[in-house]
Amino acid sequence: GESVGLHLPTLSVQEGDNSIINCAYSNSASDYFIWYKQESGKGPQFIIDIRSNMDKRQGQRVTVLLNKTVKHLSLQIAATQPGDSAVYFCAEKMIRGGSNYKLTFGKGTLLTVNP
Amino acid sequence: GAVVSQHPSWVICKSGTSVKIECRSLDFQATTMFWYRQFPKQSLMLMATSNEGSKATYEQGVEKDKFLINHASLTLSTLTVTSAHPEDSSFYICSAGGTAGSSNQPQHFGDGTRLSIL
Numbered sequence A: 001g002e003s004v005g006l007h008l009p010t011l012s013v014q015e016g017d018n019s020i021i022n023c024a025y026s027n028s029a030s031d032y033f034i035w036y037k038q039e040s041g042k043g044p045q046f047i048i049d050i051r052s053n054m055d056k057r058q059g060q061r062v063t064v065l066l067n068k069t070v071k072h073l074s075l076q077i078a079a080t081q082p083g084d085s086a087v088y089f090c091a092e093k094m095i096r097g098g099s100n101y102k103l104t105f106g107k108g109t110l111l112t113v114n115p
Numbered sequence B: 001g002a003v004v005s006q007h008p009s010w011v012i013c014k015s016g017t018s019v020k021i022e023c024r025s026l027d028f029q030a031t032t033m034f035w036y037r038q039f040p041k042q043s044l045m046l047m048a049t050s051n052e053g054s055k056a057t058y059e060q061g062v063e064k065d066k067f068l069i070n071h072a073s074l075t076l077s078t079l080t081v082t083s084a085h086p087e088d089s090s091f092y093i094c095s096a097g098g099t100a101g102s103s104n105q106p107q108h109f110g111d112g113t114r115l116s117i118l
Helices: none
Strands: A010-014 A019-024 A032-038 A045-051 A056-058 A062-067 A072-077 A086-097 A100-105 A109-114 B004-007 B010-013 B019-025 B032-038 B044-051 B067-073 B076-081 B090-097 B107-109 B113-117
Touching (some): A010 A019, A032 A072, A045 A056, A045 A062, A045 A072, B004 B090, B019 B032, B019 B090, B032 B076, B044 B067
Parallel strands (some): A010 A109, B010 B113
Antiparallel strands (some): A019 A072, A032 A045, A032 A086, A056 A062, A086 A100, A086 A109, B004 B019, B032 B044, B032 B090, B067 B076, B090 B113
């Protein structure tokens, strides 16, 4: 089902440390996953995506890991910087029939980077 | 990269007013756009899928007569909150891009519209 967070999980790290943000998704048939970063008062910004035929994908300072067995997704941020402070959402693509689909978002995690 | 522009960024109006929010894809054509609503410290909830040239598809519990969607061109979708009331106050966000079916591309989001109804 859909995840709607009433209390936003938080993660606080020191500048320079690595961050790991976790997400559990709901549908074993989902074939595409995306991580978004949302800063206060702005729309979500694309970070990285991964298809279900992969278990790891790397970008610049970010890595996404996908474990389909337990329906778990994680985002790793290397050498976290103050500018990384934001809310991070995972999203899964759910097919609705034919060419129709929707993105379902996770609860979100508030990352705070302390200088 | 793909850019989605949303306007206005914020609006304050009296109860009973209708408010129109525009969502434009600036450098690509979007046959499908999505409208989300977000309450403070919560996730994005899909309201409706806007389809160019056809009727929008609304999520369960979203009143289609309350939230009118028009997708008249491949670069513009509008959401009109009709006869808005204080409980309609929220952050409304649109997205475009992404490809249905087997080809996967990320949706790109506008910067949202903060709607405050007095």
